[in-house]
Amino acid sequence: MSDALSGRDLEWAKNSPQLDEEHKKINAGIVRTRFPPEPNGYLHIGHAKSMNMNFSLAFSKLDVPMESRRTVFRYDDTNPEAESKEYIDSLKRDLEWLGWKPEKTTFSSDNFDFLESCAERLIKAGKAYVCFLNSVEVEAQRECCKKRIGAVSKGLDPDKEVGDAGGLYPGRYRDTGVEENLTRWNRMKKGFYKEGECTLRMKMDLTSSNPNMHDLMAYRIKYVSHPHAGPGRCVYPSYDFTHCICDSFERIDYSICTLEFETRREPYYWLLKELDMYRPKVYEMSRLNIEYTVLSKRRLLKLVEKTVRGWDDPRMPTISGLRRRGYTKECLNAFCDDVGATRNANLVEVNRLQQHARVALADKTRRCMGVLRPVKVVCKGAVKSVLKVPNYPQAPERGEHEVEFTPTFYVDERDVRAEADSNFFGYAPGNLVGIKYANIKVIVDSVGPNGVECHAVEEGKPKSYVTWVGEGGLRCEVREYGNLFTVPEPSSDWESEVNPNSEVICTDAMVDPSISELCDSKGLDKWTSNVSFQFERIGYYVVDDDTSWVHGQNKGKIVFNGIVGLKEDKAKATGGDQKKDGGGTKSGDAQRAKQAAAKARLEIPLKELFAKDPEWKGLYSRYDDDGIPTHDKEGAELKKNQIKKLKKDFEKHKKALAKKK
Known part of the structure; x- marks a missing residue:
């Protein structure tokens, strides 16, 4: 098997021949990873990368055959105050939606009895003690450790240069006898102490240059009922104590985490060594960073509380938010494949994700015509007619739908200008414009506050064919989304960098009525991908869960979320593409603005x-x-x-x- 997932070597990480043999016998040729999220929020796109790594990419890197691959889905649920059933359920549904199938689903809390027995073993071995230092004193103790280590590195006497921080170093509880620690530990479990009064700490190495070896906490007191295990406990294990034991207990071969946990490699292996348990291989990869996005659970929670409408708001980088935005599982998984997993930290351009969305949606979304901000057009000389329009212009064999053209119709305001411009081919006075699919050409007579007046003509070759919606179009709400932040890399002052225009709502938009049946609200489900469409010449849109439309009764409201715009190629950016695909001003204006900025620079x-x-x-x-x-x-x-x-x-x-x- 490949050694592609090799991390920093430690003596403690080596298993004895007996442990290795036992592990191989139990796993019987199976190679096992695990995906262990904490149920204290919704999964985000960084978790999608982790799932991709643990369910697929890691095995590929290791050259593991398909039949030997196994992944455990484990809830790392050791902090009951921050966890809830809502989060537990959401993690499961997101995992299923992305298509990953775990070997089994486990909870760290299912091992609480075993974990407590491990803590007792440490106490009996003199490797754990009950500590009554408060958080301020513990911090002062650790700062003292740091200074003493610095003194030693300079060849100085730490006792003379630093001292013992007023008796906090090494700590007045560190050398308490085993029997007394067992008594105090049992009193902790039975509720004799207040929250925060004491903790169980591992007796590690206060002289280590790694601060994570300075007697980490193993257990703390919390008088809180657990969302999965239920009531009855008042001591809960820490992440550092739980994680490695569960990895070993569940026979994990590769424990994959992100680089910020690299300094926890020492305590991970120290604890398993002291317990004489099997040591999995640990590999740290860079975490996912995407432009204009934050992925910290703490920051995401604050966004939910103060800025957006929930964890599944389409602006959120959560899997639920991306799904509601219209991103498909194929898109997200392809993006994660593309990004891969390395130890090199980098900032991924948001357009990389958007391009995967375009690729995933291009052949799967039915076309329709829509206008986001309708402008009324009255065409003299035109008559009502029913047109046949392809569902997929690139594949006519996939069917067509009917669209009714009416002499009064609507176009998007971006296709209208009050004054003519030689670079604008839409509705401006004097322009010759084609009406897409209708085989009608018009000359624009006037553009005013009440709309556009034009008349049909026989002669001429239009430079644009503009999309439209007839009088029978469906009124709908369209939510357009931009970046959630105004800067590519939000700083420590990230709350002031939230984009106030990240959501723009078009309340009077109109769409082709032929899509009515597909938008029926009875078919919507927040845990699946709702139907998406390509609004011709505009972009990709998905029907939102807020939709209340009832097809057949023609009542309720249709709500669309903007997924991503259409890719603008070089021809379109310079206006050349407008000859065949409409007169929109957006790309032309953007190009001129870009040229002006370059000139000023x-x-x-x-x-x-x-x-x-x-x-x-x-x-x-x-x-x-x-x-x-x-x-x-x-x-x-x-x-x-x-x-x-x-x-x-x-x-x-x-x-x-x-x-x-």
Whole structure:
């Protein structure tokens, strides 16, 4: 088997021949991983990456045959205050929706009795003790450890240079006898102490350079009923105590986590060594970071409480939010395959995820015409007619639907201008415009506050064929979504960086009525993917759970969520594509704005680029000798990948200035 998932080597990580032999005998050729989320919130796209790794990619990296692959889905439920049945249920449904099938589902809480017996074994071995230091004293003790280690590294006497922090080092409870610790431990379990009065700590190594070896907590007191195990306990194990024991107990071969847990490798293996239990292989990979997104559970919870409508809000990076936004499991799994798993930290461009959405939706979404902000058009000389329109223009054999053209119809406001422009081919005075699918050409007579007036003509070749919706179109609500944050990498001041325009609601939008049956609310389910459509020339949209439409009775409301816009190729960006696909102003305006910004940037000296250009102005507080930012506006030092990206922009500007000369 490949050694592709090898981490930092430790002597404690090595199993005895007896433990290795026992493990091989029990697993009988099986290679096992685990996916262990904590049920204290909804799963997010970072968890999707972890699932992809633990259910698929890890085995591929290890060259494990399909028949030998097993993954345990474990609820890491050791903190009852933050956990709930809602979260427990949501984790299961999201896992199922993504298509992953675990070997079995377990709960860390199912092992509470065994975990307590392990704690008692440590106490009897003199490797754990009941500690009555409060949180402030523990912090002072650890700070003392840090200073003493620093003194030793400089060849100084720590007792003289640092001392014992007023008796906190090594701590007045650390050398309590075994029998007294067992008595106190039993009193903890029976509820004789208050919450926070004492903890059970592991007696590790206060001289270690790794702070996670400074006597981590194994158990704390909480008078809270557990959402899965129920009432009856008042002591709960910590993550550091539980995780490695459950990995070993469940016969996990590879324990895969993210890089912030790399320093927990020592306590992981220390505890299993002291308990003489099998030691799985630990591999740390970089966590997923995506532009304009936060994935911290604490931050996501605050967004739910203050900013968005819930964990499944379409702006949220949760799996439930992405599903409601219209992202499919095929899209998310393909994105995770694309990102892969390495130890290199990087920031993934949000367009990478969006492009996977376009690919996943392109051949699966039926086309229809829609207008987000309708403008009324009255066409003289046109007559009502019923048209046959393909469901999938790229595959006519997949059927068609009927659309009724009426002399009064509606187009999107982006396709209308009050004044003519040589680069605009939509509805502007004097323009010749084609009405898509209707085989009708019109000359625009006037554009005013009440809409557009035009007349049908026989001659001429339009430069655009604009989509529309007839008088019988369905009124609907369309929610357009942008980035949740205004900056690619939200800072410590992330709450002030939330985008106030991340959701824009079009309340009077209109769509082709042929989709009525597909939008019936009786077919909606928050735990599955609802039906999606491509609004021609606009983008991809999914029917939202808030829809109350009843097909046949023609009552209720249809609500759409914007998934992602259509990919704009080079021709469309310059207006060339408009000759065959409509006159929309969005791409033309964006292109002109981009050209104007590029022209203005050429007036900025190289060294002043990041201080004066509108794209970066005000984002940084310190710069190096070349003018490249080194610290953000709050004074925090930039990460290496941030500086690397800025250097690329610096070099681009340098070349542009040289070309100008």
